[in-house]
Amino acid sequence: MIKKLFLMCCVISLITWQQVRAQSGAIGFHITMSEYDGDLNGNKHHFYSFKDRQVGGALSFQQYLNSSFNLVEKISFNQLRYQNDLKTEGFDADIYGVNLKLKYKFNNGYIFKEDAAIAPFLVAGIGGAYINSKQFNDLSAAKISDGELKGNLAVGAGILFQFNDRVGLEVANTLNAPLYDAWDGVDNGGNDLYLQHSAGLIFNFRKPADTDKDGVSDKKDKCPDTPSTAKVDSKGCPVDTDTDGVADYLDKCPMLAGSTLLDGCPDKDKDGVADLDDKCPDVPGVTRFAGCPDTDGDGIEDAKDKCPNLAGLDIFEGCADTDSDGVQDSEDKCPDTEKGVKVDETGCPADSDGDGVTDALDKCPQSKGDPANSGCPVVKEEVKKRLNFAMRGITFETGKAVLKASSFPMLDEVTSILEEYKDYNLKMGGHTDANGSNAANLKLSQARVDAVKAYLTRKGVSESRIEATGYGEDQPITTNATAAGRAQNRRVALELILK
Structure with a gap:
């Protein structure tokens, strides 16, 4: 019978061990010492009275259920010996027990911390007991039980002293009640x-x-949110080598x-650009130019700026154009030209027609003229004579605004003069004599100049x-x-005027 029980215990142990290894759990190796409380001592509960010391052992397996509960399987061998004071009655018993118990842990994070060094607990469960006992006194020794397999109830309490995450010392007291009364020889x-x-x-x-x-582990981790790829120290915090x-x-x-602003990289010149990315690490610069300087702040880095100490323009490779005339100061012979004035390649006011009058003052900038005439060509006297001659030759049919054919050569001459003097316009005035009403004459004079136009x-x-x-x-x-007077008053007056 004992062999069968031993074999059963081994099978249970093996199965339980595999479960513990596969899941979260623990294994325990215990030394036991048991006390009797029954009919022979009057159920006086002489706990912790080790008159007849007998040592046993136990093997336990614990499976982690949650922060408050563990499932405990415990296989034990207990030896008990009792003899009354008169040494007339007594027994010697071997009890093999297999118990399944539920363990409540006070170090569950609610009462005590899970990693508390001292962790109290309570246990309760059921199981089986194989009991082999015999009488024990000074006069005789006889078998009481030749092996009884009975049920067992167990409750207890204890303390786990946790040395670290892996090892602890468990001290416990468990009250066992085999469902069998005769194992002490009294029923x-x-x-x-x-x-x-x-x-x-x-x-x-x-x-x-x-x-x-x-x-x-979280219990020791002072930085519990560190990425798994980060190298950490013994406290679980990221390593900071430098x-x-x-x-x-x-x-x-x-x-x-x-x-910290530059992802941990140095900035020797304190320009806000890490040395790793700074093309000019020894000289303070700007981010835009990868740490290289722009001394005059004109948006052109010094290495490309021909005038690095004077704010300038891109088109002049960083050099200035003070008067904004499109000619950089270093080449501008007239650096103070008034804004808006057209200049030549030297930066001075332009004189397109070369007449000595700058375009800004020249009323005829595309025609070489006389400075005294605002830079415009002066109408020659002979041209004035041609114009007067043509004017006298413009005639109309009597009382009408119809040009006579004899007027055409004269008007062609006027056209020729206007083509020659393109900077001038033609001003015409139509006049009549006093015959007829004033209103009729006014209308006729306008019709005649319109005909000429x-x-x-x-x-x-051009109109x-x-x-x-x-x-x-x-x-x-x-x-x-x-x-004769009326003939002279009937005329079309012609005059060249500057545009």
């Missing part, structure tokens, strides 16, 4: 008890929680102390260059009392 209908005292080493196979997967306040896994320059435009003269106004009889040049 009074009740159940005899025995108190098991145990002390054992607990080896924890539950891998400590490591939320951030950095190799340091002690610059930037962890190595974030530090672009982990071996050189630098600035129409002829000239047909010949290619915008001709000003034609009829004045009627209001501006006579001589008397209207004679035929």
Whole structure:
């Protein structure tokens, strides 16, 4: 029977061991010492009275359920010996027990911390007991039980002294009640008890929680949110080799102390550009030019700026154009030219027609003229004579605004003069004699200059260059009392005026 029980215990142990290894759990090796409490001692509960010391042993397996509960499987061998004071009655018993118990842990994070060094607990469960006992006194020795397999109830309490995450010392007291009363040689209908005292080493196979997967358990991890790729120290905090306040896994320059603003890299010239990225690490510069300077702040780095100490323009490779005339100061012979004035390649006011009058003052900048005439060509006297001659040759049919054919050569001459003097416009005035009403004469004079204007435009003269106004009889040049005078008053006056 004992062999069968031993075999059963081995099978249970093997199965339980595999479960413990596969899941989170622990194994314990215990030394036990038990006390009797039953019919022979009057159930007086003489706990911790080790009159007849008998040592046993136990093997336990614990499976982690949650922070408050463990499932405990315990296989034990207990030896009990009792003899009354008169040495007339007694027994010697071997009890093999297999119990399944639920363990409540006070170090569950609610009452005590899970990593508390002293961790109290309570246990309760059921199981089986194989009991082999015999009488024991000075006079005789006889078998009481040749092996009884009975049920067992167990409750207890204890303390786990946790040395670290892996090992602890468990001290416990468990009250066992085999469902069999006769194992002490007396059967009074009740159940005899025995108190098991145990002390054992607990080896924890539950891998400590490591939320951030950095190799340091949460209990010891002072930096529980560190990325798993980061190298950490014994406290679970990221390593900072150069002690610059930037962890190595974030530090672009982990071996050189630098600035937190520059991902841990140094900035020797204090320009806000890390030396790693600074093309001019020994001279303060600007980010735009990868740490190289722009001394005059004109947006052109000094290396490309021909005038690095004077704010300038891109088109002049960093040199200035003070008067904004499009010619840089170093080449500008007139650096104070008024803004808006057209200049030549030297930066001085332009004189396009070369007449000595700058374009800004020249009313005829594309025609070489006389400075005294605002830079415009002066109408020659002979041209004035040609114009007067043509003016006298312009005639109309009597009382009408119809040009006589004899007028055409004269008007062609006027067209020729206007083509020669492109900076001038033609001002025409239409006049009549005093015959007829004033209103009729005014209308007739306007119609006649309009007829002249129409002829000239047909010949290619721009309409915008001709000003034609009829004045009627209001501006006579001589008397209207004679035929000769009236003939002179009937005229189209022509005058060249600057645009």
